[in-house]
Amino acid sequence: MAVPLNSDTTSIALPPPAAANPPKKTFPIVISVAICALVACGAVAAYFFVPRPPAADLPSNSPTDVVQPTPTPAEPTPSPTPAAPESSVLPTAPQGNPLLMTDPPVDATMRPLSLPSLPQLSLDPIQAAGSDNAPNIQKFADDVAAGDPEAIVFNCWTQPADDIRTVYGSATMRGAILQALARTPAAAQGGVTWQGDYVRVLAYWEEAESNYPCPTVTWGGDAGLGDFTPAMAHWRMTRILAVEDGTPVHTGDGTDYALVCDADCAVIWTPHSHDPHHEVSGSVPIMSASAAQWDRLRALSSAEIAVEHISSDFYRVRAVDGSTDALAYFTADYSTYWLPYELGEID
DSSP states (O other): OOOOOOOOOOOOOOOOOOOSSOOOOOOOHHHHHHHHHHHHHHHHHHHHHSOOOOOOOOOOOOTTOOOOOOOOSSSOOOOOOOOOOOOSOOOOOOOOOTHHHHSOOEEEEOOOOOOOOOOOOOOSOOOOSOTTTOTTHHHHHHHHHHTOHHHHHHHOTTSOHHHHHHHHTOHHHHHHHHHHHTSOOEEOSSEEEEEOSSOEEEEEHHHHTSSSOOOEEEOTTSOOBTSOOHHHHHHHHHHHHHHHTTOOSSTTBTTTBOOBOOGGGGGTOOTTOSOTTOOOOSOOGGGGOOHHHHHHHHHHHTSOEEEEEETTTEEEEEESSSSOOOEEEEEOSOOSSOOTTOEEEEO
């Protein structure tokens, strides 16, 4: 918020009053007129040429106390709006859901996708390693080398299309991904991982064994393609609601690709617990969700959202635009029985 400026007013100091009974002197009229003229000229010169102190600084009305540049009085100009500082904490909109006050603390807020600064590596086609565990990874590698993000968007419909275009439309990212895919991967419980100098490429087993693997690509501590960013959370809710409405976005979505927790999740479903070793038994709340709860998820899917990782090791999605107080809880970890980002509760 720009701070209004006071008008620059400067009082002209008057000479001190004369003595009580000064001796009288008689001057000719012409001399008196000349003296008066000189006095007037001196006053004008003092006004325009004597330096004046600047106006006192006014307290800012801005809640963030941002210091704005002071425009000159002659040509007032609006203060530029400062760029929002990068922060992992999103603004908190007024919320009425009491779970926000009782849930475990937030230990991370997911950021939107932002590409790292990387050197340009070779974009020549490569022979992808690891065909024993990921027999079709070469199809994906060929599209990366060809620089064809639309082919990847078409095949990797489980990921947000705009994020795919951002990653595979970058020559430096493509070079880093190709470098990783040329290296011998490591197979583990979760899937197959190719580790390059700059990025990690991970295909969960469901992807690695598919006709066209769509791996996650992550780097450093920033959000990567496949992380539960706000774009990924929006797309996940869209897919879940499409399955609930009987119109999945793609054949096999919700069946070949699990989106919602089933009974297997019951052994780990403890998002509201402050005890990391808390164990439960029973069903997952989403398995008995009401029509009203699904409508709340629908409202949340249309809102501006924050995706928060809470210390119980779950993701909580909430609106920050004040349009709904709905909350959705998703798995953060994965196992042989469920993948990350499966929905388990709507509040």
